[in-house]
Amino acid sequence: MSDTPYIFDVSSANFDQLVIENSFHKPVLVDFWADWCAPCKALMPLLAQITEGYRGELLLAKVNCDLEPDLVARFGIRSLPTVVLFKDGQPADGFNGAQPESAIRALLAPHVQEPPAPDIDPLESAQALFAEGHIGEAEALLQLLLSETPETADQAPLPEKTAALILYARCLAERGALDQAQSTLDAVKSDDYKQPLAAARAQLTFLRQAADLPEVASLKTRLAQNDEDDEAAYQLAIQQLARQQYEPALEALLKLFLRNRSYADGLPHKTLLQVFDLLGSDHLLVTTYRRKLYQALY
Structure with missing residues (x-):
């Protein structure tokens, strides 16, 4: 059994429930395989990787043909591996033998909805860019983040905005805008960011000293x-x-x-x-x- 709910073993007892019924909601890829079949073992991890990449938009059911002769007979399986895509209760497409990833994805494309793009934390992205030395890119991302998180006079600064301000000041300092960096740090009032604030102030201090x-x-x-x-x-x-x-x-x-x-x-x-x-x-x-x-x- 797989650790993900999108990949599971099926038998003749639960095939209709797990494959046929599920296929009315999401496409189900059925992998007919056997333990003695070397191409099956080569194909299986690729199918699992592709399925996991769809993050729930595609299901993968695995049929061990040595244990499920009734399913082999029911679907007329003559060679292994055989992979069948079920959609709306019926086989919609499939292939025999091991296939490259590009061919499998081409088969799936008309039937499977592309997964939603993962949420990317802009602050984490900016932190990573800064750590890698991409100061200009980090600064641009932080400017966008700060422009999208305004605050009113009676509203405490958002934690994300405070962290972004500190990192933005470090970007400014790195490109030589020392006075602007200082005024940005002076605007940070939160006591919850003592270490990042101390780090930014130390950086600014060293840059000012080095200039002279x-x-x-x-x-x-x-x-x-x-x-x-x-x-x-x-x-x-x-x-x-x-x-x-x-x-x-x-x-x-x-x-x-x-x-x-x-x-x-x-x-x-x-x-x-x-x-x-x-x-x-x-x-x-x-x-x-x-x-x-x-x-x-x-």
Whole structure:
């Protein structure tokens, strides 16, 4: 038996109920097969995959011909596999032998209604696009989402809108619209999004700082000449954070903390905590470097 309600075994005892009666409501594909038939075993998973793809608009009934000789005789099955499509109580189409997916779908097309498109959460899509670095696409999707979820003065912000605003601010920050990103974050009043809000603020902070710092190449040159140049080490870490190069930035900040804890009133330690906020407590880098920081502290 299958785990899906759209695929099931049938016998002579329940064939009329499960196939004939059901076919008045939805097309039913009947697969006549046998355990000794190699093409049957090759075809069966393909039929199951196609049926599941229709998400209830098509049913698949399986007849084990070795166990159901009455059904074999009733429908004149002469070779295996044989697949018959029932519709409105009658065989409507079918085929013999293993067939490619394209041929099976062509047979089904005139008889089976295409399944409805799955609901796609626009916020989840935007989050995925942002994570993959497709900032412009994520921003466009968020603009559409925010325009479709207006709120009145006496209405609390919708949770989806709050999350979208925070992510929208991150998109703005990534493309350099830092002031607009800041005003967008300032508009978020909810206390339910402390971590995403802290992450967005940390990102914006690093981008603002990086804009006023020397170029990466210049900082690397300074460190090549003096690997204990604390200022250059810290500034390079900020440039790396602004470019989402988190692992080398964390390593540099931890190294600087171990070498000079008092640098700029403990700035490396504070920055490490900001990066932890940015990445979130479940991030592997956060787990690793939080442990290293704890060991350094205690």
